[in-house]
Amino acid sequence: MxxxxxxxxxxxxxxxxxxxxxxxxxxxxxxxxxxxxxxxxxxxxxxxxGPYRECPRCTELPSAPEPRDSYAYLLGLYLGDGCISPVGDRSKMVWALRIACADAWPGLIEQCAAAVGAVRPGNKVRIIQRIGCVEVNSHSKHWPCLFPQHGPGKKHERKIELHPWQQEIVNGFAEDFVRGLLHSDGCRFVNRVRRPLKNEDRWYEYPRYNFTNVSLDIQRLFTDALDRLGVEWTQMNARNISVAKKGAVARLDEFVGPKY
Ligand SMILES: [Zn+2]
Structure with a gap:
């Protein structure tokens, strides 16, 4: 030896x-x-x-997952509305990553499935119809390595902190991270306001974004990323962050929706 x-x-x-x-x-x-x-x-x-590459985190020299833009997006989706749970026999240590995709965002299922497939190319990605939403689901032994925020209980009942390697990715790919968070826990809607004029009423439309999450830690990750991107936001109440100013909405429209 x-x-x-x-x-x-x-x-x-x-x-x-x-x-x-x-x-x-x-x-x-x-x-x-x-x-x-x-x-x-x-x-x-x-x-x-190769396609069955091993986990970048549990090797002698851990590195960040690749591709980083897909990871940043997937991290946003996971922190918003994703969960990691054991599959079958716990001794096999296989985990399911599940992300619920709401109808509100066209193309979300495809984007989500593509990101899962890019980050873990060796694992099958399943699209499962559930009541009220579609679940993107993939099994791997390494989801807890890639998302160390995994833990028992609900996300808002425990502290959510990024590891330094995750923070670096989020800083570098803030747009992808924000898109992931908004795709899972956000919406874009249009306020219509009527202005009465002399002869006719005129309608004005004000698009805005809303992000809803109970976890203050996750809200903070969202607003820190917005700050980094120079997008103005307002805390509406304990659960909601709003982006309503014209320039800020236009900036989010560049990489979140509705056409993105
Ligand atoms: Zn691993």
């Missing part, structure tokens, strides 16, 4: 282009062991590059 330092040194020397015999001579490890380390490393790399 060789220790991990020896293995790392051998892999580093191989990486510099040395042959197995040379590495063996320099490190003292057997050629058989070095061959096996190289094979295992190559297999790992292939796994990572």
């Amino acid at each position: 060789y220790d991990i330092t020896m293995r790392q040194r051998a892999l580093a020397l191989l990486g510099q282009g040395l042959t197995i015999s040379e590495v063996s001579r320099r490190t003292g490890a057997s050629r058989g062991a070095i061959r096996e380390w190289r094979l295992r490393t190559e297999q790992k790399r292939d796994l990572y590059a």
Whole structure:
């Protein structure tokens, strides 16, 4: 048995282009062991590059999930109206990510399913008709690694904090994150106001966005992202954040809806 330092040194020397015999001579490890380390490393790399790539979080050197824009969007959807629950036999440690998609946003089911498929390309994405909504559902062992906010009980009953690697993604892809939050817990609606004039009444339309979530932590993540994007917002009451100013609504329309 060789220790991990020896293995790392051998892999580093191989990486510099040395042959197995040379590495063996320099490190003292057997050629058989070095061959096996190289094979295992190559297999790992292939796994990572291929459709069944392993989880970016539970490896020796954790990295952020890719693609980051899809992850930011999916994180918004998950924090808004998603849940992670065990599938069948708990000992198998397989989890279902479920995201309820309301009818209010055209194209949401497709966008949601595409984001799930992009972040975990090896896992099947199911679209299930439920009463009043469509659920996008996918099974993986790694949903809790990718969404460490998972925990027992309701999201608003526990503290929701982003890990530094998540915060970095959210900062870089604030538009995708905001779109995900609004697609799960928000709506865009039009206020119609009548102005009586001399000969006729005239109607004016004011589109606005509303975000509803009981968790103050999640509201804060939403408003921090809006601040980052320079979108003005108002706290309406304990649960609701409103975006109503013309310029702010126009800015959200660029990447949230109604046509997006
Ligand atoms: Zn994992």
